Amino acid sequence: MTSLPKSTDRRLGLLIDLDTCVGCHACVISCKEWNTSNYGAPLSDMDAYGEQPVGTFLNRVHTYEIKEPEAPAQIVHFPKSCLHCQDAPCVTVCPTGASYKRSEDGIVLVNEADCIGCGLCAWACPYGAREMDAEAGVMKKCTLCVDRIYNENIPEEDREPACVRTCPAGARHFGDFDDPNSNVSLMSAARGGIELMKEQGTKPTNRYLPPRPKSDIESQSQIDMPIPFLEPVSGAKGFIGWLDKALEKI
């Protein structure tokens, strides 16, 4: 069992906009690419060219179909990585202290030197956000690119997680949820940022912005754009008469 810090100075995390995410997997691969060469053991790919390729990823995009009565089915792309919970059960369950939450920024990390690969943390995580690396035998998880966000060897504007920097649609945002004026706090407040599986009591830091209501649900389209159907041009001479008059006005 490992204890959590009583409080953290900041609460860094991701705000993911499900209304904008097109499910392109850019974040998935950029994450893999950065992290396989940086923090801890590489993210291995077992049977990489074989029958059952299985690799370690710290971030994956899931696709769900939503069916509601009387509306066309919808597709929602749902990127998922560690949510850096305030009450992270993956930390408290860790028998060696390898899993820990940083007091300065709330990032949850695995100290691989102390990880015995028991897998308890992955069982404890209600989000399935941790993956055991089959080659290294240690638990891997999102580090929020802790080796990027403070890294003085890269330009300041690039000191954000790789997934955020690369996202083509701009669906991923990074910031301090403790600061009410941060970009992530403001956006989350404005658009009703969702705490994933709140009932689990883990107090996740990351938030998701829900998809906006679609206007192809007929009743909503009227709210969205209350305009009437087009009427034919009026007048006795119909279109030709209209054309003549309209041309005069040019």
Added chain:
Amino acid sequence: MAHIRQPELKTSPKVSDEIRHTTCYMCACRCGINVHLQDGKVKYIEGNRDHPINKGVLCAKGSAGIMQHYSPARLSAPMKRVGERGAGEFETISWEEAFEIATGWLAPLREKHPEKLAFFTGRDQSQSLTSWWAQSFGTPNYAAHGGFCSVNMAAAGIYTMGGAFWEFGTPDWDRTKLLMIFGVAEDHDSNPIKMGLGKLKERGVKVIGVNPVRTGYNAIADEWVGITPGTDGLFILALIHELLRAGKIDLDYLARYTNAPFLLNGDKNSPEYGLFLRDKDDKPLILDRKTGKPVAFDKPGIKADLAGSYKVKNIVHKPVFDQLANKYLSDEYAPVAVAERCGIEVKTIKRIAAELAHVAFEQEITIDQPWTDWKGQKHDKMVGRPVSFHAMRGISAHSNGFQTCRALHVLQILLGSVEVPGGFRFKPSYPKPAEAHPKPHSGVTPNGPLDGPHLGFVHGPDDLMLNDDGSPARIDKAFTWENPMSSHGLMHMVISNAHAGDPYKIDTLFMYMANMSWNSSMNSTKVMDMLTDKDESGEYVIPRIIYSDAYSSEMVAFADLILPDTTYLERHDCISLLDRPICEADAMADSIRWPVVEPDRDVRAFQTVLLDLGARLNLPGMVEDDGSPKYSDYADYIQNHQRRPGVGPLAGFRGKDGKGKGRGEPNPNQIDAYIKNGGFWIDHIPKEAAYFKPWNNAYQDWAVSRGLYDTPQPYVFQLYVEPMRKFQLAAEGHGERQPPEHLREQIKQSMQPLPTWWAPFEESVVDVEEFPLHALTQRPAAMYHSWGSQNAWLRQIHGTNPLYVSGEVFEEHGFEEGDWAWLTSRHAKIKIPVVRMDALNAKTVWTWNAIGKRSGAWALDENAPEAKKGFLLNHLISELLPPKKDGMRWSNSDPITGQAAWFDLRVKIEKAEPGDQTSKPQTAPQKSPVGKGPKNLTYGEVF
């Protein structure tokens, strides 16, 4: 409780030794990338923030470039075939031997029959070089992949408005207030659309997605219109009907900037029926509303009339607009008449028309920017109709694709939303009217160059590429009566025609980056048979095949000689304005690739090999007077070749001082200058030139100064495409050059000068009761155009491709999760895994394209899921329509451009017997010339 002593963490680790800026090649988007190197190895690839295309972002493919670069499937040396074609048995040879073989085959051809070389390249980004090489060789048989990709889109755009979507133009992302996308999967282009959609989302702009399949971009669209495949044209014409009926069109725009006022000959018996009335200088005439007199369309100070008529020599002439209004106001295009066919409710069509009109005319936007038009009239502001559109292969890959794309452009133009703030904007070197492009050429002289560029734009029957006896001059039958406006050639017909000896036999098929035995061909199984087929004497029917690829693809197995290419990080390239530009609407730009790492194998950049081969063949332009090679390699060519005096492959840093923009002498340090500048060059368009480009003096002058044109090229949009009418006139019996009888009716029907719609051809040749479903493919965002799926990371995202089946069909057939099905077309039958998807047009099934691989290819395990569970829909699609008992081979293409009609496909589905879960057909494994990839990867361990 374990103690919470936090470990010491190094938060500023070294990232890399060096960053090199180059251009991605994981798809056709051509983003700028920062390649981080450590100890000489590629450690990390990220987007280049300064680059005009991607502004720092990068997609999954781009980030997976490391895996592509270090792929075990990379070829390592030249090879010659030693086994039977298709088996994959090769012997490694030296480059010298490879060149000897190639010149031994090609030199005699050039001597006597240059046309017996067919040189076709795939998703080649060096088409200005490859086409020039083929021209120098003297064969008429050259094209790239446009014919099987999206020529309908490109040609319809250029004929209509001097530019098309994607590389030619873009929605005005910062200003548009409504975006409508048609047939757009998560490609073409990739990152700019995602970035653009992100911007629209930020501003709360509505996006309407028209696509039978709701994935990716369509998934985040505010409204999804799950249209029936192949009916987009009808839907668009219904929108036009609604807008016209309500007078919601921009008459001022039409009068000024289009051929709506052009007078048409109305005498049914005249050989000029339907052609423009012209003055003695051959300029089309319009009526001046002030005087009622006909005047040249470009005369300053006139007020063009869109109504009225003018009689000359007893022939009544009326404006194009009159014909247009009559046609589309007809009940045939009323929403109620098309709704069922399109699978869209009447009220939805009406509502979308109303929304388009509302945004275009009630939410007009204005920029306080004076500008002067081509007639010298000064305007104190730029007024825009902020409705924008984008479309792609979903509407173009049908046998009615050209007319559908035209219909969409006509819709844009009627709304006055092209080249205006908030609408659709061209990217330099566009706008460029069809007349400013070359015409096609096929004049062969043994031992000499072709008489001009292969591909271009025809303006009437005289421009067709026919021999004196009327037979096709080109192996792919491009620019013939079968498909007169085939501006990109018909790559998908080359192997089939060469095998059939129709229109003639060839000797050598030379291809680059084109997986024609597999996912880039219709009818893959049959194509493999054609490539291996032997004649009575035991010789291959297609005698010789030379192929260049960087990887052990399916096509490699069928080649006799392999010229191994480098990866994109190991070679020079230019993303040239002479080819497919990467410009933005506000700037012209081009870029380079350069060897950020050196090859560690005996491979050479294909472009360098081509120049070397050209010199060995003594091709004009590739040798000095003394016969020595003119260019040492592709980099030398990029810097020193001049297409016209002062204009070369790269537009930036020209001249001895490196300050030339667009024009200037070659600069010996040009590539270095690009490298220092981040791998690209950009030059912004002046603000007064930013919009109304086809008619904006400031833009025209700027374009001339930058070498995009040699003289200003103002023009008007062609709602009515007169060259099409010329083909119809020929079919009606006018003129010297006459179509063959069996094509007369097709020409009359298809070459209508105003956009029209017909049912996809497949529907007329199959029993739609028997084959009730439409079958489509889409490229996934994470795999689109990545040249292979041996990529260890991406194959974990898309390693198999199920057939997605609508809920209705799923239930009707009693499918359950994990089931397999037989999918049958008129042509073939395949066995595939099925998955239910409800966000799908109810009569449609679809799958991801090009995920299925042949066993043994790409250095994958022979039992890789790509081979055993993945599949190609291609097997079901024939490149030919069924015989019509006239002895002719009717191609399964658009009758105007010859674009492969991939998406016309009709199928039926039935549940497969339980048990075997392997996709069918299973092509016998090919032997891998590069072995198999390593078992496990721990990339990054060394850093």
